[in-house]
Amino acid sequence: MKPGLTTQPLAAASGPSAAPPTVRRIIKLGGAAVTVKSQLETLRPEVLDSLVRTLSATTAAAPPGAVEPGATVLVHGAGSFGHFPASEYGVVRGPISDPRVRRGFTLSRASVTKLNGIVVGALVAAGVPAVGLSPLGLYRTRNKQVEVSGAGAAAACLADGLLPVLHGDCVLDGELGCTILSGDTLVRDLAERLRPEFVVFLTNVPGVFDRPPEEAGARLLRRIVVRPDGGWRVAEVEGGGSDGGGGGDSGVRMSVDAHDATGGIALKVEEAAAVARLGIPVIIAQAGSDDGDVACRLGPQVAQAAAAGGGGDDATGAPVWRGTLVVLEGKGC
Numbered sequence: 001m002k003p004g005l006t007t008q009p010l011a012a013a014s015g016p017s018a019a020p021p022t023v024r025r026i027i028k029l030g031g032a033a034v035t036v037k038s039q040l041e042t043l044r045p046e047v048l049d050s051l052v053r054t055l056s057a058t059t060a061a062a063p064p065g066a067v068e069p070g071a072t073v074l075v076h077g078a079g080s081f082g083h084f085p086a087s088e089y090g091v092v093r094g095p096i097s098d099p100r101v102r103r104g105f106t107l108s109r110a111s112v113t114k115l116n117g118i119v120v121g122a123l124v125a126a127g128v129p130a131v132g133l134s135p136l137g138l139y140r141t142r143n144k145q146v147e148v149s150g151a152g153a154a155a156a157c158l159a160d161g162l163l164p165v166l167h168g169d170c171v172l173d174g175e176l177g178c179t180i181l182s183g184d185t186l187v188r189d190l191a192e193r194l195r196p197e198f199v200v201f202l203t204n205v206p207g208v209f210d211r212p213p214e215e216a217g218a219r220l221l222r223r224i225v226v227r228p229d230g231g232w233r234v235a236e237v238e239g240g241g242s243d244g245g246g247g248g249d250s251g252v253r254m255s256v257d258a259h260d261a262t263g264g265i266a267l268k269v270e271e272a273a274a275v276a277r278l279g280i281p282v283i284i285a286q287a288g289s290d291d292g293d294v295a296c297r298l299g300p301q302v303a304q305a306a307a308a309g310g311g312g313d314d315a316t317g318a319p320v321w322r323g324t325l326v327v328l329e330g331k332g333c
């Protein structure tokens with residue numbers, strides 16, 4: 001744990017009977033995928049249904065003798081449930097003492113917690129033991145950095161067989177008064193403390209591209225390798241070859257929506273690199289697709305199979321998995 005960071009002790013939070021959980025995966029369901037990000041409070045129900053099917057399959061009781069599927073933590077973004085008021089009222093900069101910012105804080109929370117209720121409701125209806133956990137009551141930041149973590153509360157739920165569903169949220173900040181804690185940053189904090197086997201970011205595009213995906217000639221980055229100092233380089237691009245390095249002048253161009261209150265895809269890549277630096281492999285794939293589904297079920301194994309196939313179709317003509325794998329240098333995946 002970083003100096004100065006505190007978290008709720010697991011034993012105190014969960015009672016003496018609960019054993020520390022083994023976390024198989026942390027999944028971030030991107031707001032750009034589960035909502036129409038440009039249209040206020042507009043859900044994409046088919047994307048939510050697809051994730052519900054994936055989580056029902058991964059959390060179903062394993063048959064006798066089968067490998068225990070392991071625990072899952074879900075985090076979702078805000079998309080059009082939160083980013084509009086958060087950016088309009090400048091919630092990310094605070095201060096909460098400003099009545100206008102305070103109004104934006106409450107509007108953003110009302111919207112994103114509505115989405116949390118929809119996500120949790122859909123999971124519960126399918127029999128998944130999901131519970132909503134809002135960061136506002138659990139996390140505190142200082143100058144946007146996590147100062148008090150809510151990971152202990154998530155661990156306590158896992159230990160008791162529940163699937164915690166957190167979300168990007170408005171939080172109180174010791175320096176700014178308030179800010180926005182992105183779901184992407186929450187994933188990094190949870191990964192640091194819960195040490196899952198792998199992390200999956202699901203979004204509305206098939207992975208990270210060398211330029212905004214709507215631009216002509218955009219190429220999917222299949223593998224990003226992170227150095228121990230945190231810098232990264234593109235090790236494999238769809239169609240062959242490699243590209244520039246990251247953490248500085250990467251040659252990779254990323255754009256962000258005007259009403260995005262956090263950092264868009266650039267923040268996601270930064271947080272993914274920070275997780276991979278811990279030795280935890282990260283996959284970025286498309287929500288609602290077979291690629292996203294198998295990434296959640298299999299983790300980085302899925303990308304190894306794709307690398308063997310070389311991109312496009314494999315020798316049998318079956319489509320090869322598409323997505324971006326982010327790994328620590330020297331870690332075989």
Ligand SMILES: Nc1ncnc2c1ncn2[C@@H]1O[C@H](COP(=O)(O)OP(=O)(O)OP(=O)(O)O)[C@@H](O)[C@H]1O
Nearest residue numbers: 030031032077079203208209211212254255264265
């Ligand atoms: N180089 C790039 N590679 C991939 N996506 C990019 C790139 N540049 C811009 N984008 C855009 O980034 C968007 C995905 O990032 P975004 O942060 O909006 O996703 P999200 O995590 O699903 O949303 P939220 O932050 O609401 O949870 C895509 O819609 C895509 O068009």
Ligand SMILES: C=C(C)CCOP(=O)(O)O
Nearest residue numbers: 077078082168182183262
């Ligand atoms: C805008 C709010 C309330 C949360 C943003 O979380 P993100 O969509 O994961 O970046």
